[in-house]
Amino acid sequence: MEQFFTTVLLSIEHFHVLGYWVAFLAALLVILIAWIMLWFVQYYLPRYGNRLWQATVLFGRTLRSRFADNPYVCRWMREHPGSIQFLAKRADYTHFFGLPLTLLVLSLAVTLVLLAEVAEDVATADSIVVVDHIAARLISTFRAPELIPIAIWITNWCAPPIIGVLLVVACLLLWLVNRRFAAVGLVISLLGASLFSVLNKLVFQRLRPDGAVLLEPSYSFPSSHATLSVAFYGFLGYLLIRSAKKWDTRIKLCFVMMGFIFLIGLSRIVLGVHYLSDVWAGYLVGLLWLIVGISVNEWLAATGRIDWNLPVGRYRKIMVFSLMLVAAIGVAGYLFTQVLIFRDLQ
Known part of the structure; x- marks a missing residue:
């Protein structure tokens, strides 16, 4: 990732041969794209955030029930009751x-x-x-x-x-x-x-x-x-x-x-x-x-x-x-x- 940013910045640094406005417009375009993405997130998240959260909770419950029905998981739960109790407490979202x-x-x-x-x-x-x-x-x-x-x-x-x-x-x-x-x-x-x-x-x-x-x-x-x-x-x-x-x-x-x-x-x-x-x-x-x-x-x-x-x-x-x-x-x-x-x- 750092190598990628190094390459990008080196490319931008060479823009000065094309003039100040090319580099300025390139930077402005990056900021504009980032602003548009953030605007879409803040616009749609309040409208569909609750649905997304409910779907996530439902998926979690379904996944938990599937694991609970698995015979290997059931045997591991019987052999390690303390670990199961600890994990259950850590995943309980009803209290802090x-x-x-x-x-x-x-x-x-x-x-x-x-x-x-x-x-x-x-x-x-x-x-x-x-x-x-x-x-x-x-x-x-x-x-x-x-x-x-x-x-x-x-x-x-x-x-x-x-x-x-x-x-x-x-x-x-x-x-x-x-x-x-x-x-x-x-x-x-x-x-x-x-x-x-x-x-x-x-x-x-x-x-x-x-x-x-x-x-x-x-x-x-x-x-x-x-x-x-x-x-x-x-x-x-x-x-x-x-x-x-x-x-x-x-x-x-x-x-x-x-x-x-x-x-x-x-x-x-x-x-x-x-x-x-x-x-x-x-x-x-x-x-x-x-x-x-x-x-x-x-x-x-x-x-x-x-x-x-x-x-x-x-x-x-x-x-x-x-x-x-x-x-x-x-x-x-x-x-x-x-x-x-x-x-x-x-």
């Missing part, structure tokens, strides 16, 4: 400690494996490093000046002042809507991801790409902005999805949050402050701690400390709306101020 916890643990394991593979490739200067440098040269060559203020506006959503203020606001909102224990998973996800990212930067000490638009004092691998985008904004998306009642609303919230996280990672690459593998590793680190935070919250919900269906009084709703409005004005002011400061420095 069954199938949900199993899927979370499996997701955590897969994320750890992917993160370890990326870290090993970077440490050993594998082919992924070649892809990084080719992509960095492409970005430096074809970076449009008009995109820089937009990228700065997007990337500052993960600036420490913004994350700090939004964390306080999120905790206050959760307290106002009677879900104060939900802040536990949020804090664990954010702090764990931040510390893990800082430690990895100190371990790998990878230098930033040449030709970066912004001057960043820290090391490059992994991307802290990509890490925080998943760990923090991904968790906020989880809270919204968990509180939503309708299936189509949950799907739309999921895709909006995924798109926002993708744009934050893309802004770091456009600004030239990170390699592709930095952002990919940052996403994995953030996902790792996001899964941990979600697991903690679901455990708290299973033990009765979080009730997602508690009503919110009118007075508290007014306070929630007022707090969100003040936070939105403050964040917007900070973001646009940072863009203006960058323009004045040019």
Whole structure:
């Protein structure tokens, strides 16, 4: 797979002999195709998601009954009752400690494996490093000046002042809507991801790409902005999805949050402050701690400390709306101020 991406990027790199617009249109076509595919998924999934889930459950029950009728399986079940009981508990989707916890643990394991593979490739200067440098040269060559203020506006959503203020606001909102224990998973996800990212930067000490638009004092691998985008904004998306009642609303919230996280990672690459593998590793680190935070919250919900269906009084709703409005004005002011400061420095 890495060899394939290396070949593709090398081919794109040679597009500069045909002119800027050929490379620009090729990149625009790729983004357009990806957007159309995502639009089809978010359009059809709310309409046919329930049918697909019901069909999957029915297929699982049919498969389980076929296995139960198999004589070899029956004999194995009689000889290993403890293993059967353990597997049955892991596949029970009626409570958190069954199938949900199993899927979370499996997701955590897969994320750890992917993160370890990326870290090993970077440490050993594998082919992924070649892809990084080719992509960095492409970005430096074809970076449009008009995109820089937009990228700065997007990337500052993960600036420490913004994350700090939004964390306080999120905790206050959760307290106002009677879900104060939900802040536990949020804090664990954010702090764990931040510390893990800082430690990895100190371990790998990878230098930033040449030709970066912004001057960043820290090391490059992994991307802290990509890490925080998943760990923090991904968790906020989880809270919204968990509180939503309708299936189509949950799907739309999921895709909006995924798109926002993708744009934050893309802004770091456009600004030239990170390699592709930095952002990919940052996403994995953030996902790792996001899964941990979600697991903690679901455990708290299973033990009765979080009730997602508690009503919110009118007075508290007014306070929630007022707090969100003040936070939105403050964040917007900070973001646009940072863009203006960058323009004045040019």
